[in-house]
Amino acid sequence: AEPADKPGVTIFATGGTIAGSSKSNTDTTNYTSGDIGVQQLLDAVPELEDVATVTGEQIANTGSSNIDQAILLKLSKAINKQLATPDTHGVVVTHGTDTLEETGFFLDLTVDSDKPVVMVGAMRPATAISADGPFNLLEAVTLAASDKAMGRGAMIVINDRIGSAFYTTKTNAIMLDTFKAIEQGYLGAFVSSQPHFYYEPAEPTNKPSFDISNIDSLPKVDILYGYQDAESSLLTAAIDNGAKGIVLASTGNGSVPKRMEEAVKKAMADGIPVIRSTRTGNGIVSPKEMGIGSGVYNPQKARILLMLVLSQTDDMEKIRGYFE
């Protein structure tokens, strides 16, 4: 599509490390925050044009310890005005991380729109080797341009995570993965033995359900662990032993060693799904050419899901759809 067809996203720049610069590309602590203007931030990420029609507005350019209520009010009013225009799909606020959570929370409580408001910052200045700002900015704009971001309140994007501005906090003075909402990752907690929920009722995205009223047994699915030197003999043995599906508790992002590729491909071709999950205990295993990525499911949950799915269908693309 032409750039004009892309969703409109306005970036309100306020400064911070994301707009910081230093004479040295290894300096990540003694740089000047809020040194680079919004146009320069945009110019550093030409890929933004692929996801949105982006316009920039400079609200302030300072370290976020200098953000005050005058700036908050100016910013919130500017965002409300911008989101009311039909061509605007969402807004992004570039901001220093030190007080980013305060501004995000303020916007969450004062912006009157279902459209996405995305706070973004960086922990390394723009001049650093492996500066995190440009990719964070690309993700923030992609989120602001996404229909999936509607109605979620103000959000904080940094280090590949989407946080609720209501709950997310800076937790580390210098590390890249500083923003966390650890406690509110739970649904709730007990206060004097009474349940207190952090969220309104919500279902996990794409949660499947199965009617097992007429099912007396489920297909056999085995889990195989990933490790250095792992090869295909256990996979073949599991299938010879009657497995109708296999879950790999693989290394990393569900990687399959070259030694096992042929056996995985053969199993898939024979109608035996091979789900690539991860032994790391965390993360969303993404689709690749090989097998089926487990998505959000750890190996033991992927196994239960695959048994249920196999009780309903042997269509490989349908099976894939439950995971990826």
Ligand SMILES: NC(=O)C[C@H](N)C(=O)O
């Ligand atoms: N990482 C950062 O953005 C910190 C910076 N001092 C600020 O909050 O402006």
